[in-house]
Amino acid sequence: MLRSLLRRPADPESDPRPPAAPRAGRWARFGALPPVMKLLISTQLAFNVGFYMVLPYLATHLAEDLGLAAAAVGLVLGLRTFSQQGLFVVGGALTDRFGAKPVVLAGCVLRVIGFILLGAAGTLPAVIGGALLTGFAAALFSPAVESSLAREAGERERAGEGPPRTAVFGMFAVAGQVGTVTGPLVGTALLLVDFRTACLVAAFGFVLVGLAHWRWLPWRTAERAGSPILAGWGEVLGNRRFMAFAAGYSGWLLTYNQLYLALPAELERIDRTAALGFLFVMMSVLVITLQLRVTGWSRRFGAGRSVVLGFCLMAASFLVVAIARLLPDLPGWWALAPAVTMVLLLTFGEMFAVPVAQDLVPRLAGERRLGAHFGVLASFGGLLVLIGSTTVGALLDPAFPPALPFLVLAAVPLLGALVLGMLARRGALAS
Numbered sequence: 150m151l152r153s154l155l156r157r158p159a160d161p162e163s164d165p166r167p168p169a170a171p172r173a174g175r176w177a178r179f180g181a182l183p184p185v186m187k188l189l190i191s192t193q194l195a196f197n198v199g200f201y202m203v204l205p206y207l208a209t210h211l212a213e214d215l216g217l218a219a220a221a222v223g224l225v226l227g228l229r230t231f232s233q234q235g236l237f238v239v240g241g242a243l244t245d246r247f248g249a250k251p252v253v254l255a256g257c258v259l260r261v262i263g264f265i266l267l268g269a270a271g272t273l274p275a276v277i278g279g280a281l282l283t284g285f286a287a288a289l290f291s292p293a294v295e296s297s298l299a300r301e302a303g304e305r306e307r308a309g310e311g312p313p314r315t316a317v318f319g320m321f322a323v324a325g326q327v328g329t330v331t332g333p334l335v336g337t338a339l340l341l342v343d344f345r346t347a348c349l350v351a352a353f354g355f356v357l358v359g360l361a362h363w364r365w366l367p368w369r370t371a372e373r374a375g376s377p378i379l380a381g382w383g384e385v386l387g388n389r390r391f392m393a394f395a396a397g398y399s400g401w402l403l404t405y406n407q408l409y410l411a412l413p414a415e416l417e418r419i420d421r422t423a424a425l426g427f428l429f430v431m432m433s434v435l436v437i438t439l440q441l442r443v444t445g446w447s448r449r450f451g452a453g454r455s456v457v458l459g460f461c462l463m464a465a466s467f468l469v470v471a472i473a474r475l476l477p478d479l480p481g482w483w484a485l486a487p488a489v490t491m492v493l494l495l496t497f498g499e500m501f502a503v504p505v506a507q508d509l510v511p512r513l514a515g516e517r518r519l520g521a522h523f524g525v526l527a528s529f530g531g532l533l534v535l536i537g538s539t540t541v542g543a544l545l546d547p548a549f550p551p552a553l554p555f556l557v558l559a560a561v562p563l564l565g566a567l568v569l570g571m572l573a574r575r576g577a578l579a580s
Contacts, residue, residue, distance in 0.1 A: 183301070185301055191324065192362070202339065211276065225280050236528070240293060394509065431492060456501070457569050462495070467555045
């Protein structure tokens with residue numbers, strides 16, 4: 150089924166969207182976007198700069214500066230992740246109920262307070278409070294920003310006044326990666342002073358982000374103003390096509406999080422942990438330089454075939470490492486080849502799948518309750534990360550066969566590809 154889905158030539162009559170724009174001039178089109186769309190895309194860059202200025206160094210600060218035990222450090226990091234991914238569904242529902250602007254502004258305020266608290270905290274309860282606030286802040290503004298961008302880009306695309314929504318989400322992904330690269334560089338420079346300085350600068354950055362949204366993000370009438378929040382969740386849960394899509398797509402977040410769990414474990418196994426930073430930079434450079442081109446290819450393939458291809462590449466990335474672990478290690482720096490291949494395949498898989506999937510969410514939602522739909526999708530992924538990463542972490546123990554965790558990881562996107570492939574063959578991903 151997957152082979153026929155990927156090989157079948159695209160049928161332009163099966164996709165109501167306009168054909169892909171010419172390759173030239175994609176960046177020029179960013180400058181031609183309406184101010185609100187440029188603001189929302191730039192917001193992703195600013196959010197990631199602020200996030201990666203502080204969070205990559207939090208564990209070291211907690212252990213070395215505050216002297217917290219490893220279990221306490223793990224608790225803080227786990228609570229931060231849960232307060233973000235697990236509560237996206239709340240932020241999405243609040244966006245539909247009150248509109249994007251107040252939810253984004255509330256998220257910025259909470260993130261400012263959270264970063265200040267993290268920088269000033271000297272006890273475990275204060276650190277937990279700061280971590281929860283920074284996580285919940287993202288749970289508020291991320292669904293609001295994504296749903297707002299989807300609505301603005303969709304309206305422009307349908308009116309023939311802007312680029313395809315997939316291209317806009319491709320720009321969104323590139324902006325996020327620029328922030329991912331820039332944030333740690335700024336954070337490293339600020340850490341020459343101390344961790345508190347990095348937190349205060351990040352907090353000030355979110356003050357500026359909040360002021361920009363106060364000034365330029367329109368006060369649009371909430372999509373479901375006055376309606377109960379539970380009604381939005383009920384509508385999402387009753388959307389069978391979307392729920393099937395969410396179940397298949399949720400494995401993406403688990404695969405992405407293996408850059409922080411399975412990849413370091415593989416590098417440690419071959420005694421090449423110093424290469425981790427290089428691999429992260431390589432991934433970011435690939436997204437920054439190739440994402441818009443890959444998004445153009447995705448539109449020619451069609452939405453269904455693109456997400457299936459992306460998930461198959463993700464599965465292949467883990468299979469490469471699983472096979473390598475069954476064979477004798479390669480000599481010298483060649484031992485890095487499986488890890489490099491894993492990152493390459495995983496990155497290209499995400500570039501093919503993620504912007505297209507972000508465009509599919511509002512289509513599957515019927516352009517209704519976008520905040521709730523984006524929130525539920527993110528919370529699905531967060532739940533799978535919580536379960537899956539715990540399982541993978543246990544399987545990485547030397548007591549288990551070395552290839553087993555990567556075979557399990559390969560099965561997750563492969564199952565997702567099967568689910569998404571069945572939806573595509575039934576025409577569920579063409580609307």
